[in-house]
Structure formats: C-alpha cells, structure tokens
Amino acid sequence: MASITRFSQRYDRISGIQELMVDLDRALSGPDHFHMLGGGNPGRIPEMETFFREEMHSLLSEGDRFERALGIYDHPGGSVPFRQSMARLLREECGWDVGPENIALTQGSQNAFFLLMNLFGGQRSDGSPAKIVFPLSPEYIGYEDVGIELGTLQSFLPQVTLLEDGFFRYEIDFDQLKIDETTGAVCLSRPCNPTGNNISEEQLIRLHGICRSFDVPLIIDAAYGLPFPGIVFDDSKPFFRDGCISILSLSKLGLPGLRTGIVVAPDDVVRKIEKLNSIFNLSCGGMGPALTLRSIETGSLLAKCKSILQPHYLRSRNLAIEKLRNGLGDRVRIHESGGAFFLWLWFDAPISTTTLYEKLKEAGVIVVPGKYYFPGLTEDFEHRDRCIRLSFSQEASTIEAGIDTLVEVVGKELASL
Numbered sequence: 161m162a163s164i165t166r167f168s169q170r171y172d173r174i175s176g177i178q179e180l181m182v183d184l185d186r187a188l189s190g191p192d193h194f195h196m197l198g199g200g201n202p203g204r205i206p207e208m209e210t211f212f213r214e215e216m217h218s219l220l221s222e223g224d225r226f227e228r229a230l231g232i233y234d235h236p237g238g239s240v241p242f243r244q245s246m247a248r249l250l251r252e253e254c255g256w257d258v259g260p261e262n263i264a265l266t267q268g269s270q271n272a273f274f275l276l277m278n279l280f281g282g283q284r285s286d287g288s289p290a291k292i293v294f295p296l297s298p299e300y301i302g303y304e305d306v307g308i309e310l311g312t313l314q315s316f317l318p319q320v321t322l323l324e325d326g327f328f329r330y331e332i333d334f335d336q337l338k339i340d341e342t343t344g345a346v347c348l349s350r351p352c353n354p355t356g357n358n359i360s361e362e363q364l365i366r367l368h369g370i371c372r373s374f375d376v377p378l379i380i381d382a383a384y385g386l387p388f389p390g391i392v393f394d395d396s397k398p399f400f401r402d403g404c405i406s407i408l409s410l411s412k413l414g415l416p417g418l419r420t421g422i423v424v425a426p427d428d429v430v431r432k433i434e435k436l437n438s439i440f441n442l443s444c445g446g447m448g449p450a451l452t453l454r455s456i457e458t459g460s461l462l463a464k465c466k467s468i469l470q471p472h473y474l475r476s477r478n479l480a481i482e483k484l485r486n487g488l489g490d491r492v493r494i495h496e497s498g499g500a501f502f503l504w505l506w507f508d509a510p511i512s513t514t515t516l517y518e519k520l521k522e523a524g525v526i527v528v529p530g531k532y533y534f535p536g537l538t539e540d541f542e543h544r545d546r547c548i549r550l551s552f553s554q555e556a557s558t559i560e561a562g563i564d565t566l567v568e569v570v571g572k573e574l575a576s577l
C-alpha cells in the first residue's frame with residue numbers, strides 16, 4: 161500500500177511507552193513462557209472477580225439497567241447518577257466538599273491526563289508557553305509525550321534519602337523546584353508509579369501552597385490510592401483542597417477493560433472536560449458506571465477494597481521484599497513502599513538496567529527498565545539506568561519464580577564487576 165507522508169510532525173518523536181508496549185507484546189506473544197513482573201496490569205484476585213461477576217448478574221437481572229447501560233449515550237461528563245453517588249462517597253469517606261458538578265468521567269484516567277495536560281500545558285492564548293511540572297522524578301511512564309506541544313513537560317530531580325535496612329526514598333527537592341508564571345499545572349502520582357512512594361502530607365501541603373501562590377492546579381493522580389482501590393500500605397490520607405484536581409480510576413480495582421477515569425475538580429475544569437469529551441467521544445462508555453454504581457451506593461465496593469484488595473497486595477509486597485532481601489541482601493536498595501503494586505529497585509553499582517532488562521528477558525523474566533520513568537527530565541541522573549520497576553501484581557508463584565531468576569541473574573552481574 162502506498163504510504164502517506166504528509167503528517168504533522170507533532171507525533172514524530174518516539175514514544176517511550178509505545179516502544180515498551182511493543183517490546184512486551186513481542187515477548188509475551190511468542191512461544192516462550194515468561195514470569196511477568198513488568199506491565200501495569202492489576203492482578204486477578206478471585207474474590208474480587210466473584211464480586212464483580214455478582215454485580216454483573218444483578219445488572220443483567222434488575223429492570224432495564226443493562227439495556228440503559230448499553231443503549232444510551234450518557235451526559236458528556238459521564239453518567240449523572242454515578243457522579244452523584246461518587247460525590248456522596250467522596251464527601252462521606254474523605255470529607256471533600258464536592259458535588260456532581262465537580263466530577264467528570266473520562267475513557268480511563270490516561271485519557272484524563274491527555275486532556276488536562278493539554279488544557280493547562282502548551283501554548284496559552286497570548287502565545288506564551290505553559291509547562292506541566294512533575295516535581296518528583298521518577299514518574300509514571302504514561303505522562304511521557306502527552307503534551308501535544310513539544311517541550312510541555314518539565315521534571316525535577318529528587319532528593320535521595322537513604323533509610324535503614326537497605327531502603328531509600330525520593331523527596332521533593334524544594335531548593336531546585338521551579339514553579340512560576342511559566343507553569344501551567346503541577347502533577348504527581350500518589351502512590352507513585354513506579355516507586356510506590358506516598359509523598360508525605362507535609363511535602364504536599366508545601367507544594368500545594370506554592371501552587372496556590374502562582375494560581376496553578378495541583379493534579380494528584382490517585383489511580384492506586386484512596387478511597388479506592390486503596391492500595392496503600394502506610395497511614396497516608398487522601399489529599400484534596402482548593403486548587404487540587406484529583407484523578408481516580410476503576411482500573412486498579414481489576415477493571416481496566418471498562419476504561420473509566422474519574423476527574424474530581426473545580427466545576428469550570430469539569431465543564432471543559434465535558435466539552436472535550438463530547439468532541440473526542442460524544443460521551444463516555446456506560447458500562448463502568450453501570451457495573452459499579454450499586455456497590456458504590458451500598459458501600460460494598462469500599463468494603464471489598466479494605467477486606468480483600470489491600471490485604472492481597474500487602475501480602476504480595478511483603479513476599480516480594482522478603483525474597484529480594486533473602487536473595488540479594490543489601491546489594492539492592494528498595495524504595496520505601498507506601499502503596500501501588502510495584503517495587504523500585506536501585507542497584508547502586510555500575511550495571512546498566514537496560515542491559516539487565518535484556519538479560520532478564522533471555523532468562524524468562526519481564527521487568528521494566530528504569531529509563532522509561534523520567535518524562536520531561538532533561539538532566540543526567542544516574543538512577544535512570546540503575547533502577548528497575550518490578551510489579552508484584554501477579555500470583556505468588558510468579559512473584560517467587562520471577563524473583564528467584566532475578567536474584568540469580570543480578571547476582572552473576574554483580575559478581576562480574
């Protein structure tokens with residue numbers, strides 16, 4: 161077929177996430193069996209699957225709920241009953257002062273980031289550029305390349321604090337952070353993908369104060385956080401104040417196929433999302449709201465998060481840390497794990513984790529090399545090629561076998577130095 165060559169050059173640049181997804185697909189669709197410690201897929205948790213199956217039965221059998229979910233274009237901001245119930249949940253569970261006018265749904269939260277980062281970032285109407293600032297690298301791979309205008313994203317290096325027992329944590333380096341009139345919005349994931357970092361409330365309050373003084377929104381990506389799915393292992397609380405935009409998702413509950421993102425924001429931002437939704441999608445898919453509405457209203461969804469989902473991931477996290485410590489001792493530093501289902505491993509030794517990724521793949525284990533997690537960072541940073549992200553979302557046998565192989569491969573690599 162003749163090729164078409166007259167594209168706008170906006171998306172000529174290589175997208176890191178696309179490169180990685182293609183590589184993972186190639187590995188996983190071949191004949192070899194891999195232990196999957198890469199990827200961002202939630203685990204399959206039988207009790208959660210049974211719960212959602214029962215919710216689907218009730219959707220199918222009660223009145224015309226099913227026909228309405230399939231047969232109607234929802235409001236461009238998403239199903240109105242769902243937004244009302246969600247606002248009630250956020251008021252009652254988190255104490256947030258929000259109503260349905262503060263909630264817009266999107267086709268997955270990834271879609272919300274694309275919309276928000278181009279609403280607040282890129283060229284302003286007076287021609288001046290506005291940056292989306294990530295105050296704490298490393299950050300979520302999915303932010304890479306979301307800015308339609310080149311150079312929209314700007315990241316800052318972290319302060320690295322060494323902790324006891326081979327742990328460490330990244331913190332915002334407020335002396336280096338630059339938020340000013342060129343900033344369009346500030347964004348971070350909490351808990352963080354890839355590190356599991358739950359940035360402290362103290363740092364968040366300070367960051368929020370700076371954002372307020374320049375009148376820029378603070379976007380908090382809570383895809384793994386509270387109130388749901390609530391994959392949080394420390395005592396951190398959800399954060400929402402004036403000028404904050406919080407992004408939630410149904411995906412990490414185990415429902416990524418439903419593509420439902422939830423933007424909680426001031427009503428003028430919600431109205432903009434509604435406009436963009438109607439351009440991109442007319443309206444959002446109705447199955448996510450339809451399947452979960454009843455359990456949001458009765459409180460059973462949150463109860464399952466607390467009694468099944470969180471303990472499941474906590475057990476998996478503990479298993480992964482124990483196996484890494486038994487196998488590698490303090491030859492690997494592990495980022496303090498406050499939530500999400502990843503461990504961020506730092507090999508403080510002259511090995512390349514890009515090369516290590518290839519060796520692990522040859523040995524049958526998939527992880528993600530650290531280099532993908534620095535969207536918008538222009539400076540050199542040794543951690544880029546010294547870290548990997550390891551997912552503990554899959555079943556215990558995969559975690560155990562995958563880490564056994566990783567210990568062997570890394571052990572050889574370190575011994576050869």
Ligand SMILES: Cc1ncc(COP(=O)(O)O)c(C=O)c1O
Nearest residue numbers: 200268269270349353383409411
């Ligand atoms: C931190 C973070 N934010 C957002 C997303 C996007 O998720 P979804 O579009 O499925 O809601 C992901 C997915 O892995 C993520 O890890």
